[in-house]
Amino acid sequence: MKCPKCESETLVGLKLEEVAVDRCSSCDGIWFDAHELGQLLAEDAKQVASLRRGGVREALGGKKGNCPRDAGELLRVYSAVEKTVILDACPECRGIWLDGGEFEKLFAARRP
Numbered sequence: 148m149k150c151p152k153c154e155s156e157t158l159v160g161l162k163l164e165e166v167a168v169d170r171c172s173s174c175d176g177i178w179f180d181a182h183e184l185g186q187l188l189a190e191d192a193k194q195v196a197s198l199r200r201g202g203v204r205e206a207l208g209g210k211k212g213n214c215p216r217d218a219g220e221l222l223r224v225y226s227a228v229e230k231t232v233i234l235d236a237c238p239e240c241r242g243i244w245l246d247g248g249e250f251e252k253l254f255a256a257r258r259p
């Protein structure tokens with residue numbers, strides 16, 4: 148699959164417990180299919196350690212992208228978990244793209 152942000156062909160499947168996500172080895176963004184993000188945010192820190200790594204790419208954060216599954220335009224929406232994080236959500240397949248470092252922000256915000 149093609150990365151929606153940096154447009155390299157580098158999305159690599161990453162298997163975590165029951166869920167397989169796709170991560171860009173170039174910009175550290177991660178693609179979650181519908182419901183996968185919610186599932187993973189509920190996991191133990193140890194299970195999702197590999198998702199919490201990754202640098203922040205400020206330049207790509209504000210960039211609009213297209214869904215790697217169906218090429219529809221991704222909508223920029225504020226996360227319900229952490230209002231400072233803007234997700235890129237696909238209205239078609241309900242998948243979600245997180246830029247590098249955003250999973251860590253959401254993960255840190257989910258606990259009191």
Ligand SMILES: [Zn+2]
Binds near residue numbers: 151153173
């Ligand atoms: Zn990328």
Ligand SMILES: [Zn+2]
Binds near residue numbers: 215217219237241
């Ligand atoms: Zn889609």
